[in-house]
Amino acid sequence: MNWPHEHLLDIESLTAAEITTVLDTARAFKAVGERAIKKVPALRGKTVVNLFAEPSTRTRISFELAAQRLSADVINFSADASSFKKGETLKDTARNLEALNADVIVIRHSASGAPQFLSRVVQSHIVNAGDGAHEHPTQALLDTFTIREKKGRVAGLNVTILGDILYSRVARSNIWALTKLGAHVTLCGPSTLVPRVFERLGCRVTHNMDEAIAGADVINLLRIQHERQRKTMFPSLGEYTSLFGLTRARLARTQPDVLIMHPGPINRGVEIDSEVADGPNSVILEQVTNGIAVRMAVLYLVCGGKGPQELAG
Amino acid sequence: MRADRKGLARFFMPASKLILDGPAIQRALTRIAHEINERNADPAAVALVGIQRGGVHVARRLAALLQQIWGRPVPVGILDVTMHRDDLHQQLAPEVHPTEIPFDPNDKTLVLVDDVVFHGRTIRAALDALIDFGRPARIQLAALIDRGHRELPIKPDFVGKNLPTELADRVIVKLAEADGEDGVYLEKP
Numbered sequence: 001m002n003w004p005h006e007h008l009l010d011i012e013s014l015t016a017a018e019i020t021t022v023l024d025t026a027r028a029f030k031a032v033g034e035r036a037i038k039k040v041p042a043l044r045g046k047t048v049v050n051l052f053a054e055p056s057t058r059t060r061i062s063f064e065l066a067a068q069r070l071s072a073d074v075i076n077f078s079a080d081a082s083s084f085k086k087g088e089t090l091k092d093t094a095r096n097l098e099a100l101n102a103d104v105i106v107i108r109h110s111a112s113g114a115p116q117f118l119s120r121v122v123q124s125h126i127v128n129a130g131d132g133a134h135e136h137p138t139q140a141l142l143d144t145f146t147i148r149e150k151k152g153r154v155a156g157l158n159v160t161i162l163g164d165i166l167y168s169r170v171a172r173s174n175i176w177a178l179t180k181l182g183a184h185v186t187l188c189g190p191s192t193l194v195p196r197v198f199e200r201l202g203c204r205v206t207h208n209m210d211e212a213i214a215g216a217d218v219i220n221l222l223r224i225q226h227e228r229q230r231k232t233m234f235p236s237l238g239e240y241t242s243l244f245g246l247t248r249a250r251l252a253r254t255q256p257d258v259l260i261m262h263p264g265p266i267n268r269g270v271e272i273d274s275e276v277a278d279g280p281n282s283v284i285l286e287q288v289t290n291g292i293a294v295r296m297a298v299l300y301l302v303c304g305g306k307g308p309q310e311l312a313g
Numbered sequence: 314m315r316a317d318r319k320g321l322a323r324f325f326m327p328a329s330k331l332i333l334d335g336p337a338i339q340r341a342l343t344r345i346a347h348e349i350n351e352r353n354a355d356p357a358a359v360a361l362v363g364i365q366r367g368g369v370h371v372a373r374r375l376a377a378l379l380q381q382i383w384g385r386p387v388p389v390g391i392l393d394v395t396m397h398r399d400d401l402h403q404q405l406a407p408e409v410h411p412t413e414i415p416f417d418p419n420d421k422t423l424v425l426v427d428d429v430v431f432h433g434r435t436i437r438a439a440l441d442a443l444i445d446f447g448r449p450a451r452i453q454l455a456a457l458i459d460r461g462h463r464e465l466p467i468k469p470d471f472v473g474k475n476l477p478t479e480l481a482d483r484v485i486v487k488l489a490e491a492d493g494e495d496g497v498y499l500e501k502p
Contacts, residue, residue, distance in 0.1 A: 042396040042397070300401075
């Protein structure tokens with residue numbers, strides 16, 4: 001057991017042992033979601049605030065359900081209905097939430113580093129639910145959890161991440177988590193979106209789809225993020241699909257037990273064919289289920305106090 | 314000089330006293346098994362639930378002894394109470410272990426098993442955790458050692474040994490399955 005942190009800000013600063021602690025803890029919390037009564041009182045009386053300054057449905061709902069299954073009270077605070085629109089700064093918003101005695105603030109923000117900033121100005125525990133193109137730690141943890149659950153291990157596996165790497169916080173967090181746990185990571189996509197500089201993080205970079213997926217144990221597909229791209233990074237979606245879309249024909253050239261993952265929302269017919277997304281290799285919906293367990297584990301771990309662990313009779 | 318050295322030794326190594334050896338543990342468990350038998354007319358309705366971690370091996374041993382008496386296997390579940398504790402804010406988040414209840418607890422007599430009963434707070438958490446799985450007909454409590462100092466109105470139905478202790482003492486239960494030897498020790502701080 002190894003978790004000395006009050007916050008979850010990124011994967012980069014975690015050790016392999018700390019990542020494993022989250023995954024082990026999540027395994028026990030996953031079992032709670034499979035019971036008739038899907039609720040435990042671990043965070044009873046605590047208040048969790050979802051501060052989402054960027055639109056999100058699935059991550060917010062996943063955090064909301066995770067907090068509720070731990071018996072915490074949850075407030076959702078979203079960009080369109082909040083004081084962000086009225087010109088309040090992030091610091092003032094967060095200090096107001098702190099004045100309401102929020103124990104945990106789950107933050108999504110378009111600015112990289114917003115969670116780090118918050119952790120310095122308020123006393124609450126901060127959980128990063130995605131900051132700019134920097135990190136999305138709980139997504140990487142749930143992806144790693146799903147891989148470990150399905151393959152029995154992470155070390156030594158060949159994991160290919162396909163698509164928009166440059167603008168993707170999911171890719172960055174996954175690269176940190178997977179390389180720390182000993183997986184071999186290959187990145188692939190248009191050269192404009194997958195620059196060679198990622199080789200410095202210990203990844204293999206290729207712009208050839210067939211090369212990227214041959215020998216892969218896991219293929220993690222990322223969505224093309226239209227909203228994050230200021231200008232077009234490739235000629236057309238049609239060209240992207242023909243070069244990098246995961247079709248059944250391409251899938252047939254990979255290992256038969258390859259795992260197909262996607263953080264969602266999926267663009268059917270763009271990065272992935274419908275029959276692949278719904279096929280037997282796909283674990284896309286299991287990722288959603290596992291997301292709740294991993295977020296329960298993260299909320300539980302950051303809420304731990306500072307005293308030594310003891311097992312009282 | 315002599316007294317000083319003794320004092321130092323005590324400082325570095327807490328005094329540890331053997332309370333129950335292997336045969337004494339087995340005798341205590343056998344007696345508990347017979348008491349469980351006397352209290353429960355219908356063996357088919359009884360299941361054991363060991364509390365992680367110390368209670369799990371005790372529960373498995375009791376199940377083996379009950380099987381000898383009843384001539385039928387007795388279901389054993391394992392229960393982790395970490396998520397039901399009330400002191401998360403006081404300590405680093407404790408390790409969470411699996412809970413497995415491989416039988417339907419509805420209308421059963423569940424015998425909750427722990428190695429040591431102390432404050433009673435673990436048992437309180439265990440009762441809450443157990444009731445999430447269904448509505449047992451009744452819950453009974455068995456413990457190898459009752460060391461006193463209860464903070465809640467909880468009393469075991471079956472006790473292997475009542476052991477008077479100071480609050481700061483530690484009671485260490487070792488079982489061959491986990492620790493390579495059987496023995497109950499009392500350590501003075």
